[in-house]
């Protein structure tokens with residue numbers, strides 16, 4: 001209390017002191033008031049209304065965050081009269097311009113202005129427009145948004161500067177007329193769409209990010225970044241309009257393969273598709289929103305900057321080209337570029353090629369590249385060609401997409417059967433890409449699993465075509481040596497050799513007996529982790545019994561071929577029917593390890609998992625014995641025209657729920673936390689009551705993939721079901737299973753196979769097609785006609801929505817399986833799915849003439865009808 005009075009005293013004292021103001025203080029107060037006024041005046045709005053204009057030092061400031069500011073600026077201190085209207089970051093000490101309107105024509109007068117006409121056209125004028133009826137001639141037009149031809153709506157227009165950095169002209173009722181994001185300068189900001197063709201009505205225009213001419217001159221410079229006009233979905237930087245300078249590489253479903261920089265894609269670029277915008281486009285979303293930008297520098301470098309919080313200055317996050325190999329076609333055709341430590345390029349001809357001009361090549365002029373030598377077999381006569389996989393390589397330019405092919409074998413033979421095909425690539429997300437006979441712009445990548453299969457004549461392939469005389473020499477040499485050694489041994493040891501042989505035979509039978517001991521019909525009992533409370537035992541069967549049960553693995557008993565080996569139907573002596581899975585031999589695991597795995601897997605017990613009854617491990621054979629499912633697998637019903645009808649919506653929904661519960665058990669509730677990695681319709685078995693049971697779980701474990709491992713070299717899985725990150729980079733998690741579940745869900749609803757999905761020319765996969773239908777409010781058309789009578793459309797649409805969430809490109813955006821189950825059983829609101837990557841569109845028109853290629857790269861007025869033609 002006392003203290004407070006004391007404070008009050010101090011206050012009173014100071015106020016009494018101000019009772020007699022000194023002239024100085026008065027001056028100060030006046031100054032303060034003036035500053036205040038100026039501040040209020042400078043506190044301009046974010047809006048320019050119809051008929052208003054802006055000039056001098058007045059600016060627009062975006063609201064509510066005041067991130068950007070728009071107004072006139074003179075970038076070159078030596079030429080203060082050269083003024084431009086543009087947008088820059090507000091409150092960052094180093095002036096950073098993100099957009100310039102009249103970049104092509106700077107103001108010459110001292111007082112340029114920008115105005116919004118009554119027809120909604122934004123104009124930059126070289127002077128201030130005279131008011132009303134003034135007789136003075138209008139000042140020259142420096143730039144216009146060219147939107148005046150459009151009919152004026154009810155109410156007025158306004159131009160608003162947003163916190164994203166976009167300057168928008170819209171009508172009062174909110175209809176967007178024009179947006180500076182549609183006509184960028186040199187900067188990519190968060191929220192921008194990078195499209196081939198600029199959005200907006202009016203004349204067609206390419207979207208290009210064109211560099212400034214120099215650091216102080218915003219007029220269009222020599223370099224421009226844009227998307228490939230022929231629709232490959234790649235980004236390029238061109239120099240002087242038609243010389244390709246840099247290439248991003250193909251979009252593989254997760255990233256651009258030439259930019260293997262992961263943080264970029266975590267939020268970064270997301271592809272979408274819109275025919276009206278010229279096909280594939282990318283939306284850029286920065287994690288740290290506005291304070292991150294990409295820019296094409298006057299020297300052609302594509303650079304990403306982010307504001308450093310501490311110093312409020314720009315920090316380079318990433319830039320390309322960053323070494324000589326990143327310049328387009330640094331090594332010419334058919335050569336691979338390897339970047340050395342100092343960023344210099346080292347070029348090597350691909351195997352089967354030699355420098356076109358040896359002298360120049362040796363002198364370090366690589367521009368002419370390499371040519372084939374020897375020629376392909378198919379070019380001379382019909383002798384065989386083959387493929388050499390080349391790992392970690394930026395795939396060359398000018399790929400075309402073979403749309404009719406759905407698997408690796410088909411892709412390979414498509415390339416083999418076309419003599420002008422020089423290489424191919426097949427992945428789960430890109431499908432089959434092929435190249436012509438000239439491979440341009442390949443460089444070695446540090447990361448990624450990008451393998452190119454290069455076509456070569458048989459003589460150039462490793463491991464084939466040894467001359468017969470050489471083989472004969474080697475073989476006879478070995479035989480002679482062995483004979484000589486035996487002779488010497490026999491000479492030295494005489495009779496002892498007989499004993500030795502006898503001994504070794506004995507030891508081998510001993511080890512056989514030893515391993516047979518494993519097979520004496522024994523059981524291993526578990527009493528934990530059992531769902532139904534009963535304990536379960538795993539039987540170990542002798543091989544003879546398995547052979548007898550399956551008629552010695554006869555073809556007539558074969559039920560199918562799984563990813564890990566064939567499955568046979570067997571009848572045990574007691575009459576019990578079982579399914580016998582004979583694993584292929586190269587699991588790369590020791591016996592003991594394998595047995596432990598089996599025991600672990602056998603402990604996974606759930607109503608929706610196929611029960612493992614026992615196993616047989618003998619010599620090379622590794623066999624798993626499962627309960628037999630009389631109704632076989634889901635695909636046998638779903639895709640069989642005769643049986644499809646048996647699955648009404650009720651049954652299908654039960655199956656969906658069952659699979660989800662089985663998966664939940666694998667992912668979460670079981671002690672092992674198993675990622676299935678090959679979930680698909682043929683791995684869902686149906687029991688007599690049509691209850692689904694997941695089979696083949698734990699296989700990935702047995703085949704050497706550690707469940708806790710995040711990355712694997714061996715990608716098991718099936719095309720169409722594999723998530724992008726797994727197919728491309730071998731990264732798997734429970735979310736990869738969720739992706740497969742989403743695909744499965746779509747298959748169950750549509751009654752169509754994911755793999756055979758070529759519904760719309762633009763969509764590679766079922767996920768893309770479903771998203772499009774959903775987005776266009778036509779999802780109901782996806783529903784299998786056979787279930788329409790029996791289904792609740794609302795429920796099916798909800799399932800489609802859930803499936804779309806499961807097949808999101810980014811693993812983080814997919815729900816986990818527990819959330820999926822909640823979604824299936826509730827009526828909660830669901831988030832909107834982002835569009836999945838529809839496909840990587842290759843060039844369909846492959847031109848072998850280089851002049852055509854150059855044309856397709858030229859910038860300027862490109863005939864857009866060509867693009868619509870597909």
Ligand SMILES: *[C@@H]1O[C@H](CO)[C@@H](O)[C@H](O)[C@H]1NC(C)=O
Pocket residue numbers: 131132
């Ligand atoms: C322009 O005209 C408006 C009204 O039409 C008026 O309020 C304003 O003062 C005029 N400005 C100048 C610079 O003449």
Ligand SMILES: *[C@@H]1O[C@H](CO)[C@@H](O)[C@H](O)[C@H]1NC(C)=O
Pocket residue numbers: 144145146183
């Ligand atoms: C507006 O149209 C003129 C003439 O057609 C053209 O020169 C100018 O580049 C266009 N401006 C914009 C921003 O498109």
Ligand SMILES: *[C@@H]1O[C@H](CO)[C@@H](O)[C@H](O)[C@H]1NC(C)=O
Pocket residue numbers: 241242243854
């Ligand atoms: C690029 O365009 C310019 C001018 O249009 C032309 O002179 C030049 O030959 C072109 N270059 C190529 C490689 O086509």
Ligand SMILES: *[C@@H]1O[C@H](CO)[C@@H](O)[C@H](O)[C@H]1NC(C)=O
Pocket residue numbers: 263287288307308309
């Ligand atoms: C966002 O910015 C903060 C601070 O500058 C930084 O620590 C963080 O890594 C950034 N996030 C991303 C994804 O770049």
Ligand SMILES: *[C@@H]1O[C@H](CO)[C@@H](O)[C@H](O)[C@H]1NC(C)=O
Pocket residue numbers: 297299300301
């Ligand atoms: C272009 O400029 C940037 C920034 O000044 C620099 O980092 C880059 O190396 C330059 N690139 C070339 C090709 O000179």
Ligand SMILES: *[C@@H]1O[C@H](CO)[C@@H](O)[C@H](O)[C@H]1NC(C)=O
Pocket residue numbers: 360365366367368
């Ligand atoms: C490299 O060779 C090409 C033609 O073979 C020639 O036009 C070019 O000038 C050469 N470049 C250099 C740097 O010598």
Ligand SMILES: *[C@@H]1O[C@H](CO)[C@@H](O)[C@H](O)[C@H]1NC(C)=O
Pocket residue numbers: 380381382383
């Ligand atoms: C095909 O051409 C190769 C190389 O010229 C030759 O060695 C081979 O014998 C020919 N094969 C046939 C079937 O003509």
Ligand SMILES: *[C@@H]1O[C@H](CO)[C@@H](O)[C@H](O)[C@H]1NC(C)=O
Pocket residue numbers: 418419420421422435436437846
């Ligand atoms: C063969 O390859 C060329 C170029 O590589 C391509 O243009 C052509 O369409 C292919 N032919 C067939 C039948 O696929």
